Amino acid sequence: MLSQAEEYLLNYDAALTALQNALSFDKKDKKLLKRLALLKEYASKWQELDMTPEQLQSLEIYLQEKLGIYGCDHTLVYTREWLDISTLHSKKSKIVKALQNQGGFCDCEVLMNIID
Secondary structure, three states, rough: OHHHHHHHOHHHHHHHHHHHHHHHOOOOOOOOHHHHHHHHHHHHHHHOOOOOOOHHEEEHHHHHHHHHHHOOOOOOHHHHHHHHHHHHHHHHHHHHHHHHHOOOHHHHHHHHHHHH
């Protein structure tokens, strides 16, 4: 299904459009309706993060390296380091808040709850 392909590419707008088009043919398909609701939720979370897929992948690599060496001290120290290096300073607090809203209260939780 086209919507699934777009979702895997983190292109939620295109995925929503494709799924809504599919629903126009069968408005009573409960599986598609449920999928549409979930897709809207995922799109909202992704939009809140305000990060590109490439940035998310870069953060994942950075955290894996740092946590592999130093472990997690149950803070966002390495996430904040990466943000200092990789994003605009003005976006940093917004991204941290979005990560926390999605269950990323420390570096290992960012890996487990947001990235994976």
